[in-house]
Amino acid sequence: MSVKISVITVCLNEAGALASTCDSIRSQRYPNLEWIVIDGASTDGSLDVLRDYEDCITYLMSEPDDGIYDAMNKGIGLSSGDYLLFLNAGDKLADPDVLYSVKPFSDVGIIYGDIQVTSDETSDLLVLPQKLPEDFLIKKMMPHQSSFIKKSLFYEYGLYDLSYRIAADYDFFVRILHVNRVKSMHCGALISIFYTGGISNDPKWKWLRKAENHRIRKRYFWKYFLSWGYLRTECKLRFRGIQ
Secondary structure, eight states: OOOOEEEEEEESSOHHHHHHHHHHHHTOOOSSEEEEEEEOOOOSSHHHHHHTTTTTOSEEEEOOOSSHHHHHHHHHHHOOOSEEEEOOTTOEESSTTGGGGGGGGTTOSEEEEEEEEEOSSOEEEEOOOSSOOTTHHHHOOOOGGGEEEETHHHHHHOSOOTTOSSOHHHHHHIIIIIISOOOEEEEEEEEEEEESOSGGGOGGGHHHHHHHHHHHHHHHOGGGGGSHHHHHHHHHHHHTTOO
């Protein structure tokens, strides 16, 4: 039997961006797939859009939450897949057969692929290394939109930490890949198309993002303290009264 994959979509007032995400999931030909949607009690017509896809949504929840990672944790709890993929409003799967990329590596904790990063002006292909260097996560991020995460890891190492508003996925990947050395593998495929319009890319959240990333790096990477990046960020955050 094929590996079961749970695609989890979280959204709040994203009516204008949902259709492209929904279309890309509906088009998937992978047979053992469930799709879970966690809506944060949208008021902009998002639920009307989602109702057009009820034929392929396994579970739809709409209720207030405590931010994106609370919603993602709810999705984890409702999922029954062997691997989870988080694909939020505005993001798309690269092609109808992309989920087959997970099949050859079903004994691996995290299976990751490449991602197309797009905005209104640009589009760039982010190709991740075949093997992640030891200190890859000091400066780089793992894109959750192109990472299949074995569900059991969340129970073994914990869910997304809600003390982070923007960087809980970064914290999770650091805990899994850097601290606990969980096995990962590049699947050799383009997995998703990511639109850079989310909260972590919003300029008004820039310094919160920097502060949370800085906090994670200080906690887990001793080499970070030896870098100019640590000193520069520490000074800038202190100057702005952010700890």
